[in-house]
Amino acid sequence: MMAGAGVGALALGACSGITFAGTSPLGPVTTLGLDAGQVRLDLEGTPVETWGYNGTVPGPEIRLREGETLRVPLRNGLSDPTTVHWHGISLVNAMDGAPFLTQAPVEPGAGFDYEFVVPEAGTHWYHAHVGHQLDRGLYGALIVEPRHEELSYDREYTLLLDDWRDGLDDRSEYSAGHGGHDPTGSPALPADPREWVSFGGRFYPLTLVNARPPADPYTLDVRLGERIRLRVINAAADTGFRFAIGGHRLTVTHADGMPVQHVTVDAIRIGMGERYDVLIEADAPGAWQVGVMPEGRTGYGRAILRYLDAAGSTAPPSDLRPTELDGRLLTYDDLVNTGKEETPAAGSPDRTFALTLSGTDILADGLDPTEPFLVDSGEWVRFTLRNESMKWHPMHLHGHHFRVSTPGGNGPLKDTAAVPARGGELTFDWRADNPGAWMFHCHNHYHMEDGMMRTVTYR
Numbered sequence: 332m333m334a335g336a337g338v339g340a341l342a343l344g345a346c347s348g349i350t351f352a353g354t355s356p357l358g359p360v361t362t363l364g365l366d367a368g369q370v371r372l373d374l375e376g377t378p379v380e381t382w383g384y385n386g387t388v389p390g391p392e393i394r395l396r397e398g399e400t401l402r403v404p405l406r407n408g409l410s411d412p413t414t415v416h417w418h419g420i421s422l423v424n425a426m427d428g429a430p431f432l433t434q435a436p437v438e439p440g441a442g443f444d445y446e447f448v449v450p451e452a453g454t455h456w457y458h459a460h461v462g463h464q465l466d467r468g469l470y471g472a473l474i475v476e477p478r479h480e481e482l483s484y485d486r487e488y489t490l491l492l493d494d495w496r497d498g499l500d501d502r503s504e505y506s507a508g509h510g511g512h513d514p515t516g517s518p519a520l521p522a523d524p525r526e527w528v529s530f531g532g533r534f535y536p537l538t539l540v541n542a543r544p545p546a547d548p549y550t551l552d553v554r555l556g557e558r559i560r561l562r563v564i565n566a567a568a569d570t571g572f573r574f575a576i577g578g579h580r581l582t583v584t585h586a587d588g589m590p591v592q593h594v595t596v597d598a599i600r601i602g603m604g605e606r607y608d609v610l611i612e613a614d615a616p617g618a619w620q621v622g623v624m625p626e627g628r629t630g631y632g633r634a635i636l637r638y639l640d641a642a643g644s645t646a647p648p649s650d651l652r653p654t655e656l657d658g659r660l661l662t663y664d665d666l667v668n669t670g671k672e673e674t675p676a677a678g679s680p681d682r683t684f685a686l687t688l689s690g691t692d693i694l695a696d697g698l699d700p701t702e703p704f705l706v707d708s709g710e711w712v713r714f715t716l717r718n719e720s721m722k723w724h725p726m727h728l729h730g731h732h733f734r735v736s737t738p739g740g741n742g743p744l745k746d747t748a749a750v751p752a753r754g755g756e757l758t759f760d761w762r763a764d765n766p767g768a769w770m771f772h773c774h775n776h777y778h779m780e781d782g783m784m785r786t787v788t789y790r
């Protein structure tokens with residue numbers, strides 16, 4: 332048993348450099364120290380000073396098995412206080428990393444020991460939760476493997492998508508050549524009001540995949556006949572992306588880490604904080620564009636899917652947009668939950684909060700703007716959201732998964748879901764099964780910092 336755990340830990344160590352394992356009365360423990368500090372990136376020849384974990388952006392990928400314990404001694408080498416949030420994990424409240432709610436921010440030079448059980452498998456992530464720190468590069472993947480993997484695949488890759496501006500704001504050639512909307516101009520309204528529009532006025536010169544710019548792309552090596560699993564995570568602060576791969580379709584298997592009935596599409600749209608797991612069949616030798624297109628703003632990012640069997644093929648030009656980006660696009664209505672079968676008794680929740688998104692406020696019928704949403708342990712809670720604002724908002728509930736209402740009736744379990752702009756609506760139900768005080772906020776980090784956040788508190 333001990334030897335088995337040790338071997339797993341060595342394999343992990345080979346990827347992340349620092350992981351080691353032990354055991355506790357609760358079972359295997361994975362330990363990974365995270366040092367938040369200064370990082371230097373080279374972005375298309377421009378050295379950029381930014382912030383990251385353990386000297387890298389993204390931070391190290393953390394991998395463990397469901398039911399195991401994760402222990403993370405954090406050291407804050409930044410000039411600002413910080414916390415780490417474990418996005419998508421239904422963990423014990425005290426370890427949630429919510430500043431001023433579950434813990435005081437960790438001062439510069441100080442540390443904090445995170446330790447918690449990860450109850451469920453899935454593609455999750457971790458990020459700083461103070462101010463705009465996430466936008467500087469303080470994020471990484473947190474992959475929880477199931478005890479028994481039901482999918483069969485030959486390789487897997489994790490892709491963290493990001494909008495990037497740090498250190499590049501002054502590069503005027505980017506405003507001209509690489510897109511990103513003009514920070515002084517106002518982008519046109521889209522014809523379809525359900526489109527995801529970001530008109531934050533912030534200017535992101537680059538779209539990165541695993542911190543790699545289009546001119547120096549991240550490459551996914553595959554072999555003919557393989558089945559590849561991709562774990563796609565949107566770690567951007569201010570941008571939703573459309574994602575597609577030239578010459579290949581995407582079979583979606585998980586949304587926000589939770590299993591769904593497999594559905595095959597050409598493209599997915601992924602809001603900030605959301606994750607999708609997709610399978611692709613490697614049946615078209617060559618070198619293909621993995622296209623990452625910001626929704627509602629200009630700019631473009633990419634990776635390369637390269638067949639080792641066709642090593643001679645030349646990579647597509649950096650601005651090539653696969654036609655699949657305009658093909659069949661995944662929507663929430665396409666997603667059918669295949670995980671937990673629980674639903675509210677007789678289809679009706681015990682408690683409903685009617686919420687209106689207005690500007691960057693979350694207004695709740697019958698409650699003052701600062702009042703927490705009080706719930707009782709064990710009950711089913713419904714949130715109905717109506718977006719009266721001009722922007723779309725990916726809303727995230729900490730510590731829980733919620734079931735998105737879809738016409739088919741068995742919607743996906745998610746922890747982050749976008750509400751379209753200008754009259755868009757979303758309803759979801761969740762079971763109050765994880766006591767504590769939890770944040771509910773927009774995952775546009777600028778909206779969150781403008782106050783687009785409420786608290787859910789168990790009585």
Ligand code: C2O
Pocket residue numbers: 416418458460604727729770772774
């Ligand atoms: Cu991923 Cu409160 O955030």
Ligand code: CU
Pocket residue numbers: 722723724725773774775778779783
């Ligand atoms: Cu928002």
